[in-house]
Amino acid sequence: MRFSCLKWGKPLKISKLAREVIRFLGYKPDVDIPMVITQLEGGEKLYEELVEAREQMAPTNREKIIGWPQIPVLHMTNSGDI
Secondary structure (H helix, E strand, O other), rough: OEEEOOOOOOOHHHHHHHHHHHHOOOEEOOOOEEEOOOOOOOOOOOOOOOOOOOOOEEEEEOEEEEEOOOOOOOOOOOOOOO
């Protein structure tokens, strides 16, 4: 089994993305549509790690797709034991 991941490029602040979408729709951020920044709630993160530092990624034949090397599949029994 092989897993793949899209290469998204540089991180983007969600507030910047929201402002761009508001402008794209013909509105003015903070004028037509107010934006309120709140604090993080329990369990929320500022960023998401797609790959851990110890994982080795492998190139694919597509420029914007990377993959993990062959991953063994774990088979579950009926009782849920591994």
